[in-house]
Amino acid sequence: MTELPLLTWLLVVAALVVGILAGHFGWGKRWPTSLKQLHPDYLTGLDYLVTEQPDRALDMFLKLMDANADTIETHFALGALYRRRGEVERAIRIHQNLLARASLAPEHREQALLALAQDYLRAGLLDRAEGLFQQVSEVPRLRASALDALRLVYERQHDWQQALGCYRQLARIKAAPPPMVAAHYLCELAGLAIERGDTAEARRLLREAREASVPFPRAALLRAQIAERDAQPELAVRLMRHALTESPVLLQDELPRLLNLVQPESRDAVLTELVAQAEARDFSELKRLVFAAIAADLVEAAPLRGSIEKVLSQDATLQSVWQAGPAQYERTAHEIGALLAHADKFRCNECGFSGRAFYWQCPACHAWDSVEAYALVKLN
Numbered sequence: 001m002t003e004l005p006l007l008t009w010l011l012v013v014a015a016l017v018v019g020i021l022a023g024h025f026g027w028g029k030r031w032p033t034s035l036k037q038l039h040p041d042y043l044t045g046l047d048y049l050v051t052e053q054p055d056r057a058l059d060m061f062l063k064l065m066d067a068n069a070d071t072i073e074t075h076f077a078l079g080a081l082y083r084r085r086g087e088v089e090r091a092i093r094i095h096q097n098l099l100a101r102a103s104l105a106p107e108h109r110e111q112a113l114l115a116l117a118q119d120y121l122r123a124g125l126l127d128r129a130e131g132l133f134q135q136v137s138e139v140p141r142l143r144a145s146a147l148d149a150l151r152l153v154y155e156r157q158h159d160w161q162q163a164l165g166c167y168r169q170l171a172r173i174k175a176a177p178p179p180m181v182a183a184h185y186l187c188e189l190a191g192l193a194i195e196r197g198d199t200a201e202a203r204r205l206l207r208e209a210r211e212a213s214v215p216f217p218r219a220a221l222l223r224a225q226i227a228e229r230d231a232q233p234e235l236a237v238r239l240m241r242h243a244l245t246e247s248p249v250l251l252q253d254e255l256p257r258l259l260n261l262v263q264p265e266s267r268d269a270v271l272t273e274l275v276a277q278a279e280a281r282d283f284s285e286l287k288r289l290v291f292a293a294i295a296a297d298l299v300e301a302a303p304l305r306g307s308i309e310k311v312l313s314q315d316a317t318l319q320s321v322w323q324a325g326p327a328q329y330e331r332t333a334h335e336i337g338a339l340l341a342h343a344d345k346f347r348c349n350e351c352g353f354s355g356r357a358f359y360w361q362c363p364a365c366h367a368w369d370s371v372e373a374y375a376l377v378k379l380n
């Protein structure tokens, strides 16, 4: 309650005032000219809000709203606000309270079931959410919302086959998210097929992923894994180069694997090409390559030296370390490598979550393809 933005509560209070006035007096009737005409319990409820006793306030408002059937939209508005704020138990109480009404109209009952299912999803009660969303998905006007939420339930459960099933049902009613999402489900399934050694099935799924979304670097990386297993290193290198060109964020994790696949005598040629490619784009891409190279202990590789010097001398944060020792290139580069080893390497563009591991789907906000290469170096 303490961190509640004033504006949010003003909105809640405004919604309640409108709902309760409409309920008490009817839209067509004269509205009261002063607060004195309001139900005294309503003012008590406001008092609880002001004195930061949210549960007592909620009890009071629920009691008031029970008194008439015209305040249903206010219930939904208040429930949605609580859920958005993460106060899921209160949202659940509101929606269960609505569902307990014998007189609730069928369309409101369906809407309340959908809202309650969303509360369960937010609370992580996935089994309960799944059952309710399945039930609501039978209602034509709520089908798209319920199926899309059901898709999210299956994502959380890592049930990729079911998630893909929901995606396809959504596509049939033209309500599907971007094709990239389906391609990720197919890649998840392909990854599982690779793990159990079923490369034929994995290749079929990856073909389907590439057909769903082009370009799709994740599919190329998984296909490279299969090529590597099948002792086709040249094909694996080609596929990895393709994936890294499409998605340079992958360099951080994949550069060592790429270099393991190339013949030792070809390593410098590959690095030279990667440098040229990054230089042709922009400084941030060169920085990604340099950080990946330092993390992979490549500071002594001749094709990278010029780029490493360039990035370390121009980067706003690392300049101070670099100025201390450009004459001792290797020692300074290794010191920076030690700093980078403890730094977060990836950050989600959507929610700001950061960590050392790369994810195709952000573990915090569940957005796909939202993680960017990032190095937060803390200098003492």
Ligand SMILES: [Zn+2]
Residues within 6 Å of the ligand: 348, 349, 350, 351, 352, 353, 362, 363, 364, 365, 366, 367, 370
């Ligand atoms: Zn996120």
